[in-house]
Amino acid sequence: EVQLQASGGGLVQPGGSLRLSCAASGFTFDDHGIGWFRQAPGKEREGVSAIASVSGSTYYADSVKGRFTISRDNAKNMVWLQMNSLKPEDTAVYYCARRGVWGHYDYMTLQEYDYWGQGTQVTVSS
Secondary structure, three states: OOEEEEEOOOEEOOOOOEEEEEEEEOOOHHHOOEEEEEEOOOOOOEEEEEEOOOOOOEEEOOOOOOOEEEEEEOOOOEEEEEEOOOOHHHOEEEEEEEEOOOOOOOOOOHHHEEEEOOOEEEEEOO
8 A cells, every 4th residue: 555656757958957756655654754766777776865754854865965855745745856957877767765664774775665666767868
């Protein structure tokens, strides 16, 4: 019943912007942090950004700091990732994921997440 649906990906030129959405259902949304991860062909899945369940604390990979912004609305069971100044190296499938209740050490570690959405493709190219 737990579902995380990522959407909003697409083709954008370098320097452009996209806003990804993650719609969650089937669980108590404000009990869990939510993370965004991405995976490019031939590369391991990596953490991009995460946001805490209630405090609103945010976390970012060094490669996206200053360009990406994560936010959430617990009343709507929604998380967004605003991506600005996009670069070709941002091209990947982006996944939103639910942080497990046992996750207490690193918001950017894949192993701390227990449910994953299907992902949405982001392509940055001229």
